[in-house]
Every structure is written in C-alpha cells, then in structure tokens.
Amino acid sequence: MRKKSSHPTQRDQHPKSHGYVHGELVVEGDLPESFRQGLFANPNSYPCWVRFSNGSSKRDAQGKFVPDATRQGDDIVVTSDIRGMAVKVLGVTGEMVPEAAGRTGEQDLIMINSPVFFIRNVVDYLVFFKVMAAIAKGTINFKAQPPLIPAEDVAAVQQVKYALDLVGKIQNSEAGVVHSPLQTTFWSATPYKLGEAAMKYKMVPVTPEPRFDPSQSVDLENLFRDAISSQLARTEAQFDLLVQVQTDATEMPIEDPTKLWEETSSPYVKVATLRLPQQDINSPDRLAEDEHQSFSPWHSLAAHRPLGGVNRARRMYGHLAQERNKDNQAG
Ligand code: HEM
Numbered sequence: 001m002r003k004k005s006s007h008p009t010q011r012d013q014h015p016k017s018h019g020y021v022h023g024e025l026v027v028e029g030d031l032p033e034s035f036r037q038g039l040f041a042n043p044n045s046y047p048c049w050v051r052f053s054n055g056s057s058k059r060d061a062q063g064k065f066v067p068d069a070t071r072q073g074d075d076i077v078v079t080s081d082i083r084g085m086a087v088k089v090l091g092v093t094g095e096m097v098p099e100a101a102g103r104t105g106e107q108d109l110i111m112i113n114s115p116v117f118f119i120r121n122v123v124d125y126l127v128f129f130k131v132m133a134a135i136a137k138g139t140i141n142f143k144a145q146p147p148l149i150p151a152e153d154v155a156a157v158q159q160v161k162y163a164l165d166l167v168g169k170i171q172n173s174e175a176g177v178v179h180s181p182l183q184t185t186f187w188s189a190t191p192y193k194l195g196e197a198a199m200k201y202k203m204v205p206v207t208p209e210p211r212f213d214p215s216q217s218v219d220l221e222n223l224f225r226d227a228i229s230s231q232l233a234r235t236e237a238q239f240d241l242l243v244q245v246q247t248d249a250t251e252m253p254i255e256d257p258t259k260l261w262e263e264t265s266s267p268y269v270k271v272a273t274l275r276l277p278q279q280d281i282n283s284p285d286r287l288a289e290d291e292h293q294s295f296s297p298w299h300s301l302a303a304h305r306p307l308g309g310v311n312r313a314r315r316m317y318g319h320l321a322q323e324r325n326k327d328n329q330a331g
Pocket of ligand 1: 011012188189
C-alpha cells in the first residue's frame with residue numbers, strides 16, 4: 001500500500017472510487033422464516049453509505065489515476081478491470097463478531113461484478129502474485145512463441161493457471177462491461193452466515209433509466225464517476241438486495257469461491273431494497289470521507305460472520321484502513 005501510493009496513502013486494492021453515495025436500505029416485511037436472521041430479522045429502514053470502485057491499483061508516480069501506455073486502470077477500458085461495490089449499513093442491532101470491535105452497529109456488504117472470485121485460497125493468492133510480478137517483469141511471457149516460463153516457475157504457473165484464466169474471464173466478460181455502476185449487478189462472491197445457514201448475496205440494479213452511454217460522457221477518464229454523478233444529480237437510483245442460501249455443501253462449497261453456486265440449485269430471494277436518493281457526490285467533504293472510510297467483511301453481525309479462508313484473510317482490511325488513516329493524519 002505504502003509503496004504504491006503517494007500522498008494521501010490510498011487503499012492497496014480498489015483505490016479508485018467512482019462515488020461515495022448516501023442511501024437507505026429497506027428490509028422487506030414478509031420474508032420466509034429462514035431468511036429472518038441478523039440484518040433481515042425484522043422489517044426496517046437503515047441509513048447507509050455506498051462506495052463504488054475499480055479493482056485496479058495502477059497509478060502514476062504521483063499516485064494519480066491517469067491512463068498508462070496500455071490504458072489499463074482507465075475507465076475508458078470498460079472491459080479491463082474488476083469493479084467493486086461496498087455498502088455500510090448503519091444502526092443495526094445485535095451481537096457483532098469480535099473482529100468488529102469499535103464498529104458496533106455497522107453491517108458491511110462487499111461485492112464485485114462477478115458471482116465468483118478468481119482465487120481458491122490464500123496459498124494460491126501468494127503464488128498468483130509472484131507469477132503476476134514475473135509477468136510484469138517479463139521473466140514469464142505467455143505471449144512469446146513458445147511461451148516463456150523459466151523452469152523454476154513451471155510449478156507455480158501450473159498451480160495458479162486456473163486463476164490467471166479466471167481473472168481474464170471476469171475482466172473481459174459481459175459482467176465486466178460496465179456502462180454505469182448504477183446499472184450493474186454486484187455479487188458477494190464469498191459466503192457469509194445467515195443464522196445457522198450459509199449465504200451469498202447480490203445487488204441487482206432496478207433501472208428504469210436508459211442504459212448509460214459512454215459516448216455521452218464529458219469525462220472519459222472518470223467515466224463511472226460521471227455516470228453516477230450525472231444520474232444522481234437528476235434522479236434517484238435503486239438496487240434489490242437478494243440472498244442465496246447454501247443447500248448442498250459439495251455443490252455449493254464454502255472453501256472454494258471460484259465455484260459458482262448454481263441458481264438452479266438454490267434461487268436468490270429478495271430481502272431488501274437499496275435506495276440512493278438524488279444528491280451531489282462530488283463535494284470536498286464526500287471525497288475526503290470516501291478516502292477515510294473503512295469497509296470490511298468483518299464489520300459484521302455474528303449472524304452474518306464471514307466464512308471461508310479467503311474471507312479470513314480479509315480481516316486485514318480494517319488494519320490497513322487504520323494504517324492509511326494514520327499516514328494521512330500525519331500529513
Ligand atoms: C484473499 C483475498 C483478498 C485480498 C488479499 C484482498 C485485498 C483487499 C485490500 C487490501 C483492500 C483495501 C482495503 C482497505 O484499505 O480499506 C480490498 C478492498 C476491496 N476488496 Fe478485497 N481482497 C480479497 C478478496 C476479495 C473478494 C473475495 C472480494 C469480493 C467481493 C473483494 C472485494 C473488495 C472490494 C469491493 C474492496 C473495496 C472496498 C472499499 O470500497 O473500501 N476482495 N481488498
């Protein structure tokens with residue numbers, strides 16, 4: 001994080017924000033008994049904050065998100081990144097996980113624009129980053145004929161070949177083509193508790209609006225901020241929050257987020273509506289709070305405890321937010 005950023009220190013992953021948006025989460029009244037857990041226990045309306053982001057952390061030497069030679073990390077390249085949506089629901093009641101100390105009353109929901117994550121477990125994540133670093137340095141080159149893979153890297157490449165394929169698929173899939181984050185579906189990808197059961201969740205946009213047309217954007221470099229701010233300057237936006245319950249531990253595993261939980265095995269059920277009213281998202285206060293805020297799967301009720309090894313690794317989010325805020329306060 002510190003190596004990549006200049007001042008201010010920014011998130012290591014998902015540093016580029018498209019908007020920090022105020023909203024309201026309205027939990028449905030007549031949910032099936034088994035869904036009435038934690039956040040969904042009773043019909044209610046909660047204030048919340050939502051942050052939309054790009055996954056890519058490519059920045060120039062000053063830490064600014066400007067297009068590089070390949071234009072990766074630039075919003076114009078709509079197919080070349082994983083997009084994020086983080087929601088912080090405020091004022092929730094009930095027992096929190098111990099990791100949420102100091103964050104009582106917050107239930108965060110963190111999503112990407114893919115129903116699956118690209119890495120099975122943290123061991124593979126470490127190997128994946130070593131392989132990515134070698135690709136960046138050119139010591140591994142898949143485009144060469146024949147592909148260049150040094151003998152000492154062959155085993156590592158074999159171990160994470162699935163992840164390299166999957167990340168490419170996610171970045172270039174239909175789901176990766178985002179015209180506006182307000183018109184995109186976002187999934188949790190990893191599982192969480194739903195009382196004694198396990199769930200995944202997704203946010204599906206409700207869009208009476210015509211699809212955002214990138215050619216109409218006045219700021220292609222920051223296309224997605226433009227898409228959000230232009231819609232919310234005129235009108236509101238809405239998403240449906242839906243939950244999918246695990247019904248088969250083998251077909252719907254906890255420990256492998258690369259495996260899709262098929263909707264034919266267990267359909268998603270709507271549990272809440274997210275309303276984002278008309279607002280200005282570009283005020284200096286908003287931008288500052290966006291940088292300062294900390295979203296984490298571990299800001300959670302015990303009823304929605306994050307599950308699986310990948311989520312366990314994500315306990316670092318809160319610590320990293322503290323570190324970047326410490327840096328930024330120090331000036
Ligand atoms: C072991 C696996 C993972 C690692 C190492 C990792 C790493 C990180 C880091 C370092 C941050 C910045 C945290 C901060 O400074 O506040 C972050 C943010 C984020 N991650 Fe992950 N991540 C992982 C898995 C996932 C998964 C499975 C998802 C799927 C939903 C995800 C979605 C996001 C999103 C949307 C953000 C931005 C949150 C915000 O707006 O503040 N990550 N991740």
